[in-house]
Amino acid sequence: MLPTLRSESDRLTVARRMMAEHEYGDAIELLKPYTTSGGGAAEVDQAVYLLADCYLATKDYALAATEFEHLLNDYPESDSAGSASFRLGEAYYGQARKPDFDQEYTVKAIDQWQKYLHDYPDHWRNREAENRLLSARTRLARKLVNTGTLYLKLRLWEPSRVYFHRVLNEYGDTSLVADAKLGLALADARQGHRQEAIDALREIESEYPCQAVGERAASERKRLERKKG
Secondary structure, three states: OOOOOOOOHHHHHHHHHHHHOOOHHHHHHHHHHHHHHOOOOOOHHHHHHHHHHHHHHOOOHHHHHHHHHHHHHHOOOOOOHHHHHHHHHHHHHHOOOOOOOOOHHHHHHHHHHHHHHHHOOOOOOHHHHHHHHHHHHHHHHHHHHHHHHHHHHOOOHHHHHHHHHHHHHHOOOOOOHHHHHHHHHHHHHHOOOHHHHHHHHHHHHHHOOOOHHHHHHHHHHHHHHHHHO
16 A cells, blocks of 8 residues: 655655665556656656656566656756666667567667767766667677578578678677677688688687687687698
């Protein structure tokens, strides 16, 4: 049962206490009427932000995104606008599917975090946004590597190269660069460019020692050298 409020200003205090105690469902019920009927109230923007935060905490990402968008569109001068811009990216990213599926919401999250960094360059969550941005870009790079690897298995060498080169050209800041380089070396090997493949694999070994991709490159290089011999 929701507590009796002495005043509307008390609503946010009680809602924050509920959130601190992880009673998000009750906080949502407390905040929803205020965000829809308190348009002229001084702290309605804070209520909208708290409501969006509650939805995010309960992983209701679509409703969280709606409320963060509400705040940014209707209360752009709010003290919470910077945090809302960052959190909107989280709400989009929460709706993203696994790398092998359509990545519409990953792209939306990337666009939102880039907008946040542009609009709020000195905000306290900038570093976190940069980390989230890299994570999202890595997911897109993973999808490209997976597609390139699939084409390798299908013996479609040139299409596989297109995807691996996209990783190098568009996602050079991600950890998937190593996998893309390995994919290109394997494509060389499969197409009969044995020496080029050996040279590329040796370079990968040197660049990524003690890593799985380096060990895979060493194994493939040794196999090619034995075959060549």
